[in-house]
Amino acid sequence: MLRFFLTPLVISLLTLLSGCVHYGVSVDFFQQHRGEIVQHISLTEQLTNLSQTEVNKWLDSLEKRAENLQGKAKRISPREIIVKIPFGNGKELIEKFNKFLNFPTSRKTQSLKDNDSDLVNLKAKMSLKQDNWLFIEHNLLNLEVDLRALGILSSQGNVILSTGSLVDLEFILKAPFGLKNIVSNTSFKQKKHQIIWELKPGQINTIEASFWVPSYLGIGTIGIILLILTGFYIKYPHFSEIQPSR
Template sequence: MNFSKLGKILMWLIQPLGGLMTQLRHNINRIFSPRKTILWLVVLTSLLLSGCVKYDVGVNFHHSNSGELVQHIKLGEQLTSFSGDYVYAWLDSIENRTRKLEGKVRRISQEELIVTIPFSNGQELQTKFNDFFNSHNNQKVAATNSEAESELPKIESNLLLFQNNFLLLVRNRLIYDLDLRSLALIASKGNVIADPGAILNLEFSLNTPWGANNIQLTENAVEPEKQGNQLLWRLQPGELNHIEVVFWLPSPLGIGALLIVLFVWGGMYLRYTFMPDPRVQFTPQSTATES
């Protein structure tokens, strides 16, 4: 087996999830020398025994004009002990990106945090979601070690939300595509050396007031688990994940407009039903004045 590829594999576990420092790539290439092969094989084995990264993403809708994007990130001790400085730098970059999107970060521990990013409409959710998860793709990459750079996996993440207003209700169609095929861990001879699902625990959830209907149109569609009004998808590393749902939300604007119309109509009804007509009330007085 080409042990330099083992270094790239460990690098793959971190790079797609946040664009960690480029220096990690040079360190891994330096570490994986023939003299230290046995030692790092033991380290690699320990990493594969249990999940190293738990990444949960949730979209919570209160109504059509209010919601929040919530992310829960927890790193395993194996990963932090292997490259703690770089992993913590990645968590710091997540905090910075969150604040740029007017979000909040709650740091539960050094290895665990919860990110909350509010949105006021569907278009804002789409923009903030794609900006957050694709921001590392726009970072400048150093020119050194270009061969290793070209072999780094690319992750495509794209969320679309289409909304149709029906006065009191808003119909929403959410489509999310996450391409994780580049995370398949393949050895030099094409033999799978590890299941990426044992290392990465990725989940996507959707919470709406009235629930949602999953649409399974393609063979890549992921079947969700239903928990009350929440749908939960367990994303599969090494595969193309497609999510498509339809759900309805109350429209505060439409409901407010209806209440105003009902209030005006009720006022007019009370005025002309239980009070004398002003035309009848003032007509005799004007007649007497003329005579």
């Protein structure tokens, strides 16, 4: 009888609050040594009216976590925030991304975590393999996002109730060229310089993608060599006319 009365109530709440949080995280590669992690969160008025205190705590914690990683957070409105965290290379991207989305649990930060509030409970782990081809650099990105905390599973492992219906979750990857989805267990859509994956609650989402970025250091090195050779032949125009003796 209790289940009979609670089920319509839960369904009604999910319907009224459906999509009350838009949660987007993107990784933007501008070039080989410059990029940005961007998190864009917007909340509906229904959610903020229900729990304004918790919402403020969560947004405040995002600002603090961004500052700890040399990033900045901008409040667009009381219900919307954009966080930007710069990175200078692939290694720095991985360190900052994993730290920002997985709050530390060491003894030093445990007291801070106790006061921290995450309305969207997720765990994410990213890795990146890079191969330098002198003029360009090939990148292979792997991402695993655990959203099982956003779903209630049956004994067979199926999602029977998803609090993820309250949240629109997406991961975006932007790169100059050669962007390609290799493997993913979630739906995606691709545009000219970006891929958008729609993450599924109640399960582990896996993404593997590849892309290319120009290596300006390699291009600059070749440019300097060509400039030196051009200057040499201008200064010694007859050098190229010297024929080897037989």
